[in-house]
Amino acid sequence: MNYQNRKRLILQTVEQKGSVDVQELAQLLQTSEMTVRRDLTQLSAAGLLYRTRGGAMKVSLATDDFRFANKTAVNAERKDHICQLAAQQIQEGDVIFMDCGSTVFRLCQFIRNKRITVVTNSLPVVAELLSSDVSVNLAGGEVDKERQAIHGLMVEEHLARYRANKAFIGVDGISLKNGLSAHSEKEASTATTMAAHADSVYLLCDSSKLERDKYFQFAPLSLFDVLITDQEASNEIVESYRKAGIMLIN
Template identity: 35%
Template sequence: MERHRIILEKLNKEKHLEVSELCDILDVSAVTIRKDLKLLEQKGLLYRTHGGASLENPYINERTVIDKEKISVEEKNGIAQLAASRIVENDSILIASGTTVQALSKFIKAKNKLTVITSSLHVVLHLIHDKNIEILQLGGYVRHSSASVIGNYAEYILKNVSCSKLFLGVDGIDLEYGLSTTNLEEAELNKKMLRAAQKVVVLADFSKFGKKSFARICDLSKVDEIITDKRISNAIKKKLEDKEIKVTIVD
């Protein structure tokens, strides 16, 4: 069927599509598009997501930080470099775990003095040689897959601090489900980080949108800004902006 060919061609280019977007392109109803997507999913040609379709399974399994470092490297570095520009003189920031926020630490240049609180061991190793950066490494059990800490010790420290910004990496961003990660304890730690920060900046490449994972962190109302790459779909960008989230796209 011609409609199916157009859907698959566009999906191969954009990786994720919204039902509303396909309605406009094909000039058919949402009911028709959903039937098309259901049929194509049954044939194993795509995955249906909330309000759309994706080439990738929207449910994420845990992968090691070593594996994730090899994915979308150029995009992650661009996002990280732009995010570093959000740090101001004498700032105090929280950096969570994940390969994109880990990349952020490579681009941080302290303006006078900077305080960094982080759960990531790799972030500490990147920043430790800069004497203008005061580092508070959260303590607790170390997750081998992410080289970051989790648990009550880290959560206790966060009860007694306040930072201007949290730079947060996630495994999934879903318009209804919100932000999510593959580990329940990490999600709990992220929730404590949210409470300790005045502003939440999510760093995520295009592949994280339309995805959800086992452990929910929060809904999108907690997010102030998302920094991503140019492959994010226009439909998702608009829906995020409709939720009053600033979406910054790296060229």
């Protein structure tokens, strides 16, 4: 495939998804990751997209430091499908953990009328649920302005004081070979703390993150009990995860 055709497909994919990684583009274009990186560098230099670590995103999302609101809008339909399935797992009276992931945030709209308690480190989750039937418990500590979340030792100590029926956590990448990975050690530590103090752990992960390894590998697949993803996940990947003993809902 020549450069012009690759350029057209890359820009079309970035426009549709908001952000995309090198591995995904290499598979789509049936070319090497080295070629994709070179193409992304050229397109970035031309101002047609914004280069990120491991991929690219729409310029319109990047111009405002990729705010949390923008991130939640990426793959919104997939995330809403995942969260509808996740909400079905929550019973009246449950105590649940919710981390600061953009997918987990979209769970709020489906639990507003449930009489449950949410323990979270996410400021957007708190803001979204304040006027709902949900009782909200915010873990205290240092505020990460970019992520609009609270991280650090104080958060972990706060979470450890509670026992949740269920924890809902996000992830930046998951693979059968290397387990769970994230862009940030801070987010990873919050997720592992929540998992350690919950009866059941649900991993909310859109299909674009399946079989993707990110910067920081932080936990084995045994960290979670159920993986909830969307219907865009390939049958081959779904079957391989189930054969590996993972309970998967999509």
